[in-house]
Amino acid sequence: MKLEEIDFDEFIDKLEVKIPSGKEFQKLGDSTALFRDKQGNFVRLNYERGILLYALVAKYKPKNILEFGTASGYGTLCMAWAMADHDIDRKIFTIDIESMEKKTIKPIDLGNGPSNVSTSRKEIWDKVGKKEWFKHIKSLTGYSAEIMSKEILPKIQFAYIDGPHFFDGVRHDFYSFLKVADDRFCVLFDDYIDRPFYGVKKLIDTEISNFFDPILIHSDKQEDILKMKMTSDSKYGMCWIDSESLKCPIDSAYNKTYLNEQIKKYQKFEKRLKFRNSINEKIPFLKKIRFQSNKNKN
Numbered sequence: 001m002k003l004e005e006i007d008f009d010e011f012i013d014k015l016e017v018k019i020p021s022g023k024e025f026q027k028l029g030d031s032t033a034l035f036r037d038k039q040g041n042f043v044r045l046n047y048e049r050g051i052l053l054y055a056l057v058a059k060y061k062p063k064n065i066l067e068f069g070t071a072s073g074y075g076t077l078c079m080a081w082a083m084a085d086h087d088i089d090r091k092i093f094t095i096d097i098e099s100m101e102k103k104t105i106k107p108i109d110l111g112n113g114p115s116n117v118s119t120s121r122k123e124i125w126d127k128v129g130k131k132e133w134f135k136h137i138k139s140l141t142g143y144s145a146e147i148m149s150k151e152i153l154p155k156i157q158f159a160y161i162d163g164p165h166f167f168d169g170v171r172h173d174f175y176s177f178l179k180v181a182d183d184r185f186c187v188l189f190d191d192y193i194d195r196p197f198y199g200v201k202k203l204i205d206t207e208i209s210n211f212f213d214p215i216l217i218h219s220d221k222q223e224d225i226l227k228m229k230m231t232s233d234s235k236y237g238m239c240w241i242d243s244e245s246l247k248c249p250i251d252s253a254y255n256k257t258y259l260n261e262q263i264k265k266y267q268k269f270e271k272r273l274k275f276r277n278s279i280n281e282k283i284p285f286l287k288k289i290r291f292q293s294n295k296n297k298n
Contacts, residue, residue, distance in 0.1 A: 003204070003205075003209065003215075003235075005215075005216045005218065005235070006215060006217055007217075007218050008052070008217055008219045008221055008237075009221075011052075011217050011240075012051065012052070015058075015059045016059075017055050017058040017059045018058075019051060019058065020054070020081075020085075022051070025047055025050050025051050025054075025078070026047060027111075027128075028050065028074065028077060028128060029044060029047040029074055030044070030108070030109040030114070031072075031109065031110055031124055031128045032071075032072040032073050032074035032124060032128065033046075033047060033050070033071075033072065033074035034107040034108060034109055034114060035107065036107040036116070042107055042114035044222075044224075045220075045224050045225070046219055046220050046224070046225070048219040048220070048221055049074070049075060049190065050075060050077075050078035051078070052188070052219060052238065053075050053078045053082070053160060053188070054078045054081060054082040055082075056158070056240075057082035057086070057158070058082045058085070060158060060186060061086060062156075062157035062158035063088070063090040063157055063182075064090050064091055064092075064093065064153070064154050064156050064157060064158075065079055065090075065091070065093065065156065065157070065158045065159070066094075066156045066159045066160070066180070067079070067092060067093070067094040067095065067159070067162070068095050068144055068159070068160070068161050068162060068163035068173040068177075069095070069096060069162035069163035069164075070094040070095065070121065071096065072121055072124060073121055073124070075162065076092060076094045076137060077125070077128075077129055077133060079092050079136075079160070080092055080129075080133035080134070080136040080137050081130075081133055083133075083136040084130070084132040084136065088136075090136070091136060091137070091154075092136055092137050092138065093138050093140060093151070093153060093156075094137060094138070094139055094140065095140045095141075095144050095147050095148075096139070096140075096141065096163075097141070097142065098121070098141070100121050100122040100125075100139055100141070101122055102120055103118050103119060103120045104119075104120075105118055106118075106119055106124075110128075143274055144163050144164070144169075144270075145172055145176070145263070145266055145267045146267075146270065146274070148176040148179075148263075149263075149267060153180045154180075155180065155181070156181055156185065157181075157182045157186070158186050158187070159177045159181070159186075159187045160187075160188050161173050161174060161177070161188070161189045161190065161200075162189075162190035165191055165197065165198045165200065166198070166199050167199025167202050168199070168266055168269065169199070170189070170199045171199070171203055171207075171266075174203065174208075175254070175259050175262055175263055178250070178254055178259060179259060179263075181243075181250075183243070184242075184243050184244070185242065185243045186240070186242035186243070187240070187241050187242070188238060188239070188240055189203075189238065189239040189240075190238055191236075192216055192236055192237055192239040193225070193230070193233075193236035194231050194232075194235070194236065195231050200239065204239050210247075210253075211248065211253040211254075212242075212246060212247070213241070213245040213247075214239045214241050215239065215241070216235070216236075216238075217238045217239070217240060218236075219237045219238045220236070220237060
């Protein structure tokens with residue numbers, strides 16, 4: 001399979017939308033997306049993803065967005081920012097296993113230099129977000145299969161998939177999105193990369209490329225991922241697909257019975273994973289023992 005590749009700046013230029021300055025994204029990224037490497041250095045790792053998400057929302061103006069993996073909310077806020085700027089009066093439904101109020105240690109720079117801070121997503125958003133952004137966001141707390149099986153969602157036009165990175169997790173999130181996708185839709189996958197236990201590349205290469213024409217966007221302009229030796233393959237970045245490139249009707253590409261079977265199978269796995277993680281919270285040393293059902297999930 002030959003994957004179409006494009007540089008980040010070229011892709012952004014082709015969208016032909018006006019975006020805020022890089023310094024504004026950098027400021028937001030420093031509070032919500034700062035990365036700390038193994039040596040303890042603070043790295044502005046792939047802040048381009050926020051610019052990309054803003055630009056895509058500004059270009060396609062989706063009525064509803066589904067995000068798997070809120071984390072500290074850099075992507076969420078960038079999409080809400082675009083919705084506010086372009087008068088898109090709908091919602092971003094963003095899923096994460098951690099609640100808005102849960103405090104964890106995060107690398108943050110609010111203008112006084114980077115440091116590790118015990119804080120919650122809500123506390124960060126209250127400091128750096130804008131009131132007009134928040135009306136576009138609905139945060140959903142829980143594991144993705146759990147949420148997608150219970151939550152009643154409107155038709156979704158745009159999905160950002162950045163939740164569990166192992167193969168079955170990524171595939172579930174894509175499949176569950178397809179069940180709520182509008183007739184015309186687009187999807188951005190983060191972390192198309194050759195790296196242990198990461199499954200986006202495998203899903204794109206072995207399955208999605210059979211039905212769509214994915215575009216690999218080289219978004220790590222500073223090549224920090226290569227410098228930190230997180231991969232040795234320079235062919236990595238974010239992958240973009242849209243329904244316009246479908247090679248056959250979506251129901252032919254993804255049979256509903258098959259989708260339901262695979263989703264139910266993953267739901268069973270997720271229940272075991274959730275139980276194991278709850279035990280890990282109570283008995284931290286068990287985290288060092290690999291969960292048998294999670295082996296080879298790449």
